[in-house]
Amino acid sequence: MTDALDERRPAGELEAAVMAALWAADAPLTPGRVQEALASGLARTTVTTILSRLHEKGMTGRVRQGRGYAYFPAQDAPGLTARRMHTELDRDTDRETVLARFVAQLEPGDEELLRRLLETGDR
Amino acid sequence: MTVSLLTLLLVPLLLPFAAPPLARRALDRLAPAPALWTLTSCALALAASCTIALGSLVLTGLLELPPFAALGELVHPLRTPPNLLLLPAAALATGALTFSACTLGRNALRQLGAFRDSRTQANGHPAAGDLCVVESPHPDAYALPGRPHRIIVTTAMLRSLDATEREALFAHERAHNNAGHHYFLALAELTAHCHPALRAVRTDIRFAAERAADEAAATAVGDRGITARAIARAALAGSAAPSTRPAFAPGATTGPVPRRVAALLVPGRSRPRAAVAVALAVGALLSTGVTTTAVLGVHHQVEVAQGDVRH
Numbered sequence: 001m002t003d004a005l006d007e008r009r010p011a012g013e014l015e016a017a018v019m020a021a022l023w024a025a026d027a028p029l030t031p032g033r034v035q036e037a038l039a040s041g042l043a044r045t046t047v048t049t050i051l052s053r054l055h056e057k058g059m060t061g062r063v064r065q066g067r068g069y070a071y072f073p074a075q076d077a078p079g080l081t082a083r084r085m086h087t088e089l090d091r092d093t094d095r096e097t098v099l100a101r102f103v104a105q106l107e108p109g110d111e112e113l114l115r116r117l118l119e120t121g122d123r
Numbered sequence: 124m125t126v127s128l129l130t131l132l133l134v135p136l137l138l139p140f141a142a143p144p145l146a147r148r149a150l151d152r153l154a155p156a157p158a159l160w161t162l163t164s165c166a167l168a169l170a171a172s173c174t175i176a177l178g179s180l181v182l183t184g185l186l187e188l189p190p191f192a193a194l195g196e197l198v199h200p201l202r203t204p205p206n207l208l209l210l211p212a213a214a215l216a217t218g219a220l221t222f223s224a225c226t227l228g229r230n231a232l233r234q235l236g237a238f239r240d241s242r243t244q245a246n247g248h249p250a251a252g253d254l255c256v257v258e259s260p261h262p263d264a265y266a267l268p269g270r271p272h273r274i275i276v277t278t279a280m281l282r283s284l285d286a287t288e289r290e291a292l293f294a295h296e297r298a299h300n301n302a303g304h305h306y307f308l309a310l311a312e313l314t315a316h317c318h319p320a321l322r323a324v325r326t327d328i329r330f331a332a333e334r335a336a337d338e339a340a341a342t343a344v345g346d347r348g349i350t351a352r353a354i355a356r357a358a359l360a361g362s363a364a365p366s367t368r369p370a371f372a373p374g375a376t377t378g379p380v381p382r383r384v385a386a387l388l389v390p391g392r393s394r395p396r397a398a399v400a401v402a403l404a405v406g407a408l409l410s411t412g413v414t415t416t417a418v419l420g421v422h423h424q425v426e427v428a429q430g431d432v433r434h
């Protein structure tokens with residue numbers, strides 16, 4: 001992949017990518033580890049800037065680690081509200097009619113077919 | 124209304140039955156974004172013609188009843204097909220229109236309610252760009268349109284993808300939001316309530332929207348393979364976790380997910396061919412044209428019956 005995550009992209013998209021990396025990890029990440037986890041051409045200083053901006057917004061917590069900080073996603077009130085919203089939406093089985101969802105329920109036989117397609121794609 | 128006018132009004136009621144096979148073919152032969160536009164506008168034209176035709180039948184039937192004839196200031200009896208033919212047709216049309224209006228109204232109210240709830244709750248939160256993460260063991264992701272647009276992703280989904288696949292996922296959801304796909308989905312929903320045959324077309328419209336977002340994501344991350352892998356992995360992760368959702372009825376054909384993955388992975392598919400788009404457009408034009416003719420005919424006869432125009 002080319003450096004799709006380059007620094008010309010809108011700040012919001014970079015923040016989203018960093019936040020996603022923090023959520024995907026199971027332990028707090030230092031800026032260096034975030035940079036690795038993003039697998040992109042982002043400079044370390046850019047990652048550090050984004051992380052401290054997210055921290056100021058209250059989106060992350062951080063713990064001291066060595067000379068710097070390691071960051072983890074914050075479990076705050078907005079997160080809880082979002083979860084409530086999600087549960088609400090989950091009850092409505094028809095919601096894909098307004099909300100385009102990423103993947104639909106698989107049909108019988110799809111799983112096998114998907115695995116075969118993935119193998120073909122890897123070769 | 125004469126028997127020939129009644130026959131004309133049947134055309135917009137029957138034409139939608141030709142739409143599903145054509146729509147299916149359009150998905151194979153057109154690029155996703157043009158397919159989305161073609162299918163949605165065609166479904167809209169067919170649905171509108173069908174509704175207007177039913178409305179004309181109801182109106183003509185009503186004018187047969189003396190109180191309504193008086194209300195319509197008819198001085199002569201309306202020229203109609205024998206009542207044996209017209210009245211059952213008008214009654215059926217009334218039933219169909221009432222049924223559509225009721226199911227549509229109920230569905231619209233429920234969806235608007237759920238949508239408003241989700242918007243008010245997603246608003247006003249600090250967010251990392253447009254991303255809203257939800258802690259959940261079920262991999263799930265969707266676009267939530269509005270101002271500003273949001274993308275909702277569960278932690279389970281984030282954990283089942285690697286960094287580049289996550290970028291593909293975000294690009295996919297942003298494509299939905301930026302292209303306003305929710306308008307297409309809402310119109311598809313509307314048309315599906317107007318004619319039973321358009322329900323199948325609704326499924327194709329949804330699929331075209333997903334494919335369009337897939338292609339946009341592939342362009343954004345610059346790699347079709349990564350996009351395909353993200354979709355496949357997300358789907359497999361979702362099917363591995365026990366779902367709280369009722370499973371859809373199993374279909375005889377392959378489901379939408381493998382078709383999307385295959386479309387991204389297998390290059391050199393047949394070149395886009397516009398013949399099917401032309402066929403759909405002809406159908407839509409035929410339907411609207413015939414309906415307009417019939418409505419003008421009915422209108423003329425009402426004017427004759429009102430004594431405004433001599434036959």
